[in-house]
Amino acid sequence: MATSPAFDVPAEPPYKRQKTSSEPMNPSSPAPVADLAEQLDNQERKKYVKGKKIGSAHLVSDPQKLVAIKKIKVGAEVKAFGISYDSLREIKFLQELDHPNIIKLHAVFSSKGQNLNLVLEHLPQGDLLKLVQDTANISYTPADIKSWMLMLMRATYFCHQNFILHRDIKPNNLLIAANGEIKLADFGLARSFADPFQPMTYNTVTTWYRPPELFFQAQYYGGRVDIWSCGCVFAELIARDVLFRAWPENEINMVKLICEKVGTPTDDNWPGVSKLKGYVTPSEVIPIRSKDQWMMGFRAIGETGVDLLMKMLTLDPRKRLSAEQVLRHSFWTESPRPSRLEDLPKKGGGIEAMGEELKKKGGELPNGSARGDKIARKIDFGAMNG
Amino acid sequence: MSRQAQSRPQPTTRRPADSEGQDEICPVCKSSRYLTPTLRFLINPECYHKFCESCVDRIFSHGPAPCPIPGCHKTLRKHKFRTPTFSDLQVEREVDIRKKVGAVFNRREEEFEDLRAYNDYLNEVEDITFNLINKLEVEETEKRFKAYQRAHEREITENASLAEQERASFAALQKEEREQARSRREAARREDAEEKRQLEENRRDVLNRLASGQDAESVAKAGQQVHLKKRMDRAAAAERQRQLQAASASNGSGNVVIKGLRAKQKQEPEASVDPFGGLSFEGRKYYALQDDYVWAGVQETKADVLIGAGGYDVGAFTGRALCEAFAGLGVFVGDEMDERDREKMGKENDEMATKGAEVAATKGGNAAKGKVKDVKMEDPF
Numbered sequence: 001m002a003t004s005p006a007f008d009v010p011a012e013p014p015y016k017r018q019k020t021s022s023e024p025m026n027p028s029s030p031a032p033v034a035d036l037a038e039q040l041d042n043q044e045r046k047k048y049v050k051g052k053k054i055g056s057a058h059l060v061s062d063p064q065k066l067v068a069i070k071k072i073k074v075g076a077e078v079k080a081f082g083i084s085y086d087s088l089r090e091i092k093f094l095q096e097l098d099h100p101n102i103i104k105l106h107a108v109f110s111s112k113g114q115n116l117n118l119v120l121e122h123l124p125q126g127d128l129l130k131l132v133q134d135t136a137n138i139s140y141t142p143a144d145i146k147s148w149m150l151m152l153m154r155a156t157y158f159c160h161q162n163f164i165l166h167r168d169i170k171p172n173n174l175l176i177a178a179n180g181e182i183k184l185a186d187f188g189l190a191r192s193f194a195d196p197f198q199p200m201t202y203n204t205v206t207t208w209y210r211p212p213e214l215f216f217q218a219q220y221y222g223g224r225v226d227i228w229s230c231g232c233v234f235a236e237l238i239a240r241d242v243l244f245r246a247w248p249e250n251e252i253n254m255v256k257l258i259c260e261k262v263g264t265p266t267d268d269n270w271p272g273v274s275k276l277k278g279y280v281t282p283s284e285v286i287p288i289r290s291k292d293q294w295m296m297g298f299r300a301i302g303e304t305g306v307d308l309l310m311k312m313l314t315l316d317p318r319k320r321l322s323a324e325q326v327l328r329h330s331f332w333t334e335s336p337r338p339s340r341l342e343d344l345p346k347k348g349g350g351i352e353a354m355g356e357e358l359k360k361k362g363g364e365l366p367n368g369s370a371r372g373d374k375i376a377r378k379i380d381f382g383a384m385n386g
Numbered sequence: 387m388s389r390q391a392q393s394r395p396q397p398t399t400r401r402p403a404d405s406e407g408q409d410e411i412c413p414v415c416k417s418s419r420y421l422t423p424t425l426r427f428l429i430n431p432e433c434y435h436k437f438c439e440s441c442v443d444r445i446f447s448h449g450p451a452p453c454p455i456p457g458c459h460k461t462l463r464k465h466k467f468r469t470p471t472f473s474d475l476q477v478e479r480e481v482d483i484r485k486k487v488g489a490v491f492n493r494r495e496e497e498f499e500d501l502r503a504y505n506d507y508l509n510e511v512e513d514i515t516f517n518l519i520n521k522l523e524v525e526e527t528e529k530r531f532k533a534y535q536r537a538h539e540r541e542i543t544e545n546a547s548l549a550e551q552e553r554a555s556f557a558a559l560q561k562e563e564r565e566q567a568r569s570r571r572e573a574a575r576r577e578d579a580e581e582k583r584q585l586e587e588n589r590r591d592v593l594n595r596l597a598s599g600q601d602a603e604s605v606a607k608a609g610q611q612v613h614l615k616k617r618m619d620r621a622a623a624a625e626r627q628r629q630l631q632a633a634s635a636s637n638g639s640g641n642v643v644i645k646g647l648r649a650k651q652k653q654e655p656e657a658s659v660d661p662f663g664g665l666s667f668e669g670r671k672y673y674a675l676q677d678d679y680v681w682a683g684v685q686e687t688k689a690d691v692l693i694g695a696g697g698y699d700v701g702a703f704t705g706r707a708l709c710e711a712f713a714g715l716g717v718f719v720g721d722e723m724d725e726r727d728r729e730k731m732g733k734e735n736d737e738m739a740t741k742g743a744e745v746a747a748t749k750g751g752n753a754a755k756g757k758v759k760d761v762k763m764e765d766p767f
Contacts, residue, residue, distance in 0.1 A: 154663050161667050163706045196687035218696030272695030317697025332661040
């Protein structure tokens, strides 16, 4: 194709996709992606897929390569409602995203009874929450935190650049690969950016990691909701405790906690907040927490780190940093250097642990308390348009 | 001892003829080996002058005393006197100096990353040694020597203990080898005796049988067969033994240390951290984003307080709309296929292509994938 002189456009393709799948017409090329399921050893496939929600299997083409298979049971309700939104979203978005810090979905196949099976990357090292909680055995440094956060922010940035909101970022959705890399998983609540005036649900994101605008029932929001969650993860990594641990865990308590720890949202620090549907006029106004106060709790990460944390946990989503702005912050480039992957602390969990991770419904905490009725997964599908 | 040697060591002054004549006479008491065959000479590493044993006893028994050689004012102590290893005292002195220098400059070849560095080091060591031996710039050289010793105290002791260990293990290895050789010889001897004994037995057996009146021919044949079989057995056993030893030897070679330069480690200066990990979305060639668009939908959205307060980003929407509108332009599926096939040829074990890429390829309008530009995934930072 010739150059278009009118637009001064070069003829070469501007975007190169990293990988392209093979076409069936070419017999010499290896098996295409869709046939990955066929590459799985039939024996193993049967063994692992039977009865378990998750198992591992080896590829026939490359026995060294392990994959995990997540089984989605398709019950009777399928006939009435179709495949659940969670599964649909997960498949849809993971198929799109290809990034080292996002869990890779290799293929999807169906087994008998029309159960869905997702062939996922094998991540046997557990999740970030396990590392945070195991205060007795695991210790890590600010450089490790920086490394983890950097990987998380890259994944978030990549999602946002591809117009996808994750909406459930939290430590137990951050799985750890065998080489120490962090992988963002569980896209069950993800959706793509909305068009103007297209309402989204505010009942999403695990309560402790939910940003204030969602508590105020904003229906029009953007990528900054994920940044708040990332800020919560950041604070949790430093303090080794959930930042906004509201107990009992309801929205009123969460708003109270946010007021206490960050400051009360008012029209001054957040123009237009009082117009939001769920906004309650506060009885007393706590001023925005100053940097010195933040420093008290998070001195370990240094001044620049606290600066970044404050900017990620800004009440007004317009003032909160975007994923790109976060990555442009000087925190990443200043000393200490982010730990190398091989130096990061690890805690092996095995395939069972990964199974536990992936089995969890969104918005569930590992202590097993029945919280699912209040949050996340119970989504008002009418409002979704998802 | 000649006068020359007293003043300055001159390696050329030493000739075999010298040691035959003058060197056999004690410079102090002038007694010679010819008259007293038991004469023993001792030297002191302070000045390397040699005296006979009885002179040393006589002069230095009552404590330190000056060297009796005229012009040499070194104070000598009796306990420092020793029998020289070499008849040439220049060599003796040089060996002593080399020992002393070697004890401090004991770095090993493995410690160096390239040959050049190792050679430079050797050159420096030799410089110092040469200066000390030939008494050139003595003070300055001594200073260099001391400075090095101070600066590398820890490494020196480490290397010394390492060398000690190596010596010990080498000695143990040698001892073991000697032991093995001895037992092998022993075994061979036993085997020999055994063979002889059996031969004898066999012959006696044959004689007995002949005596008891059996057929001579068949008896001889049977006896020969028995003998042959036994010999074959022994040969087989020896062969097995040899193989066993060969196997154990090749196992042992596993812990043989190959000396040489240290494996090269590229110490690249670490690149500064790239927070984006090489990811770039600056690939827009077909459009430019503006801050504001005069379009009712956009303006209304911007004006809506509710939308702004919730954090909805109109810029993200317009950016996406433009991106999606232009995505797929300039993507030529055929070209990419060719390129991919080429890549696959070179890289057989190419992993599975992502499903997402396939989706993007088939549906040109898929924005997400079309935008990704040559992302280098292997780069962790």
